[in-house]
Amino acid sequence: MKLSVATLQRPRGAVEFIGASKRFGAATALEALDLRIAAGTYCCLLGPSGCGKTTTLRLLAGHETPSDGDILLDNQNITLLPPARRGTAMMFQSYALFPHLSCLDNVAFSLRMKGVAKAERHARAMEMLRLVEMAAYAARLPAQLSGGQQQRVALARALVTNPAALLLDEPLSALDPFLRGRVRAELKRFQRELGITFVHVTHSQDEAMALADLVVLMRAGRIEQMGTPFEVFDSPRTIFAARFIGGHNVFPLEGGAVAVRTDRTRIALMGQGYPATVRGVEYMGTGFAVTLADAAGEEFIVLRETADGLAPGETVGLSWDERDLRPLAAEA
Amino acid sequence: MTAQAESVAVPAAQAAPVAAAAPPAGRAPLWQATPLGLVLLLFFILPLIATAVVSFWDYTEYSLVPDLTLRNYREMFEGCADFSSGGCTTLRTYLSTFRLCAEVALVTVPLGFLVAYFLAFHVRGEGVRMALFLLCTAPFLTSNVIRMISWIPLLGREGAVNQALLALRVVDQPQDWLLFSEFSVVLAFIHLYTLFVVVPVFNSLMRIDRRLIEAARDAGASGWQILWHVVIPLAKPGIVIGAIFVIVLVMGDFVTIGVMGGQQIASVGKVIQVQMSYLQFPAAAAQAMVLLALVLLMIAVLTKLVDIRREL
Numbered sequence: 001m002k003l004s005v006a007t008l009q010r011p012r013g014a015v016e017f018i019g020a021s022k023r024f025g026a027a028t029a030l031e032a033l034d035l036r037i038a039a040g041t042y043c044c045l046l047g048p049s050g051c052g053k054t055t056t057l058r059l060l061a062g063h064e065t066p067s068d069g070d071i072l073l074d075n076q077n078i079t080l081l082p083p084a085r086r087g088t089a090m091m092f093q094s095y096a097l098f099p100h101l102s103c104l105d106n107v108a109f110s111l112r113m114k115g116v117a118k119a120e121r122h123a124r125a126m127e128m129l130r131l132v133e134m135a136a137y138a139a140r141l142p143a144q145l146s147g148g149q150q151q152r153v154a155l156a157r158a159l160v161t162n163p164a165a166l167l168l169d170e171p172l173s174a175l176d177p178f179l180r181g182r183v184r185a186e187l188k189r190f191q192r193e194l195g196i197t198f199v200h201v202t203h204s205q206d207e208a209m210a211l212a213d214l215v216v217l218m219r220a221g222r223i224e225q226m227g228t229p230f231e232v233f234d235s236p237r238t239i240f241a242a243r244f245i246g247g248h249n250v251f252p253l254e255g256g257a258v259a260v261r262t263d264r265t266r267i268a269l270m271g272q273g274y275p276a277t278v279r280g281v282e283y284m285g286t287g288f289a290v291t292l293a294d295a296a297g298e299e300f301i302v303l304r305e306t307a308d309g310l311a312p313g314e315t316v317g318l319s320w321d322e323r324d325l326r327p328l329a330a331e332a
Numbered sequence: 333m334t335a336q337a338e339s340v341a342v343p344a345a346q347a348a349p350v351a352a353a354a355p356p357a358g359r360a361p362l363w364q365a366t367p368l369g370l371v372l373l374l375f376f377i378l379p380l381i382a383t384a385v386v387s388f389w390d391y392t393e394y395s396l397v398p399d400l401t402l403r404n405y406r407e408m409f410e411g412c413a414d415f416s417s418g419g420c421t422t423l424r425t426y427l428s429t430f431r432l433c434a435e436v437a438l439v440t441v442p443l444g445f446l447v448a449y450f451l452a453f454h455v456r457g458e459g460v461r462m463a464l465f466l467l468c469t470a471p472f473l474t475s476n477v478i479r480m481i482s483w484i485p486l487l488g489r490e491g492a493v494n495q496a497l498l499a500l501r502v503v504d505q506p507q508d509w510l511l512f513s514e515f516s517v518v519l520a521f522i523h524l525y526t527l528f529v530v531v532p533v534f535n536s537l538m539r540i541d542r543r544l545i546e547a548a549r550d551a552g553a554s555g556w557q558i559l560w561h562v563v564i565p566l567a568k569p570g571i572v573i574g575a576i577f578v579i580v581l582v583m584g585d586f587v588t589i590g591v592m593g594g595q596q597i598a599s600v601g602k603v604i605q606v607q608m609s610y611l612q613f614p615a616a617a618a619q620a621m622v623l624l625a626l627v628l629l630m631i632a633v634l635t636k637l638v639d640i641r642r643e644l
């Protein structure tokens with residue numbers, strides 16, 4: 001795939017939230033958010049529903065105005081600008097393609113609103129469709145396309161305005177699992193080649209891990225933890241982060257909770273380490289997942305290469321290396 | 333990338349809902365449709381056939397003569413080729429009816445759209461929306477007769493409107509065109525039939541995904557551009573259905589046109605009613621068949637503009 005848009009220009013789309021809050025009546029969706037996203041970053045806003053990630057995206061897109069604070073894009077205050085004048089473009093969940101317009105007219109829509117002449121806007125829209133390899137479908141209506149194809153048209157429609165930041169609201173949730181992986185790789189490649197910032201809202205930690213340069217884990221309108229996927233996965237700072245990001249066992253020890261990765265947790269003999277009872281053993285192909293529980297019912301998972309005759313009901317001890325231990329805070 | 337491979341599934345996906353709606357369940361669906369089918373056959377198809385048959389009968393002052401004659405149709409169009417005297421009565425009657433239809437549709441469709449738009453996009457609470465919707469049905473809460481009589485104290489020579497105009501010195505004598513005129517006929521129709529536009533347009537508007545509006549705003553569309561490029565195209569099925577309702581209702585009306593027009597305005601419905609009152613059933617039947625054909629033709633043209641099946 002060749003990009004006709006200049007690919008080697010300076011990265012664009014430095015985003016900054018400064019004390020941005022959003023309240024809906026008495027409910028606070030976002031609490032004094034401070035967030036800095038460097039230009040040309042693939043940023044994933046991650047969290048359970050209601051955590052404020054979509055509100056953050058909509059504030060940046062201009063579909064909501066913050067109750068407090070400022071939003072900057074490439075050092076320009078865009079807090080009060082209308083969506084189309086911010087330099088952002090949004091790709092909506094389930095794409096929101098105009099059902100009465102062909103792919104070409106969908107992509108050309110924003111140019112038409114600006115009053116660009118028909119020939120020129122069609123030429124530019126066609127160029128975008130070629131970019132996403134959908135030129136052959138230019139005359140089709142959205143209903144005549146598959147989910148993956150609609151996604152590309154939506155991408156072309158968003159990119160035609162040449163935004164500095166592309167905002168994606170759960171872009172992969174409408175796709176089947178097989179397509180999801182492929183489209184995910186494509187999104188990442190587009191982001192790299194265009195050199196602009198992508199802000200991608202998702203509740204799937206797998207998606208965030210695979211795509212993001214910067215993961216922003218949110219909870220109840222605040223940032224719980226942020227960093228590279230490795231930082232967030234390898235050293236979760238709070239109990240919530242460890243549980244949400246997955247792959248960790250949270251042990252309630254006397255000095256406070258700690259996290260140990262499931263693949264670094266070891267099963268020792270009874271009487272050694274943290275006592276737990278085997279609940280079940282699942283074969284995972286690459287190894288076995290042993291589910292255990294302690295006396296309080298807290299569940300743990302241990303990934304190991306052999307099952308070694310571990311049977312449900314057996315009481316064992318769980319241990320770990322000191323360097324794999326991650327002390328957790330209760331709150332961010 | 334295998335964009336082509338993905339497209340293969342598309343026709344199947346489109347056909348799927350149809351296939352799912354008609355499972356191979358033997359004759360059960362047929363039996364389920366039978367009661368309604370019988371009612372339609374008895375009270376719609378048979379009377380229609382009877383009317384068609386009678387339209388070819390002959391008649392005298394006091395009897396109907398079963399026959400196969402084109403006399404009724406011939407008499408209807410007698411002299412219609414001669415335009416020197418302003419065309420035949422039938423033609424003038426149809427033109428007058430069409431004009432009424434057009435006038436009513438030109439007001440009710442935009443007005444109904446406006447009301448539906450307000451209800452669908454500006455009223456937030458579901459309860460408030462229902463209440464306002466019920467308010468729209470207010471004209472139907474009284475009987476047709478009372479409703480039309482009620483216009484007299486309002487629009488008559490000594491009516492409220494004339495007195496107000498006189499008091500404000502807008503006019504120096506009572507205005508006659510307010511009542512028993514084309515104006516009052518159109519007014520009464522608008523009062524009644526705007527609801528028939530509101531309902532289907534409202535239905536269309538409520539189906540519009542609100543994210544489309546947001547996507548349009550994201551693309552820089554102004555309020556008017558959103559209305560013109562997104563909302564109206566997507567509401568087109570509702571608008572066309574509403575227009576069909578209004579046109580069909582006005583085409584067949586004779587009571588409102590009679591009463592509100594002071595029996596002075598020609599309409600096809602009125603002609604049929606008069607012929608029936610003189611027991612000229614075959615002539616009335618022929619007139620009805622022509623009216624039916626014209627209305628069907630108009631509906632056919634309107635449905636060409638939009639895929640109504642998608643909306644039902």
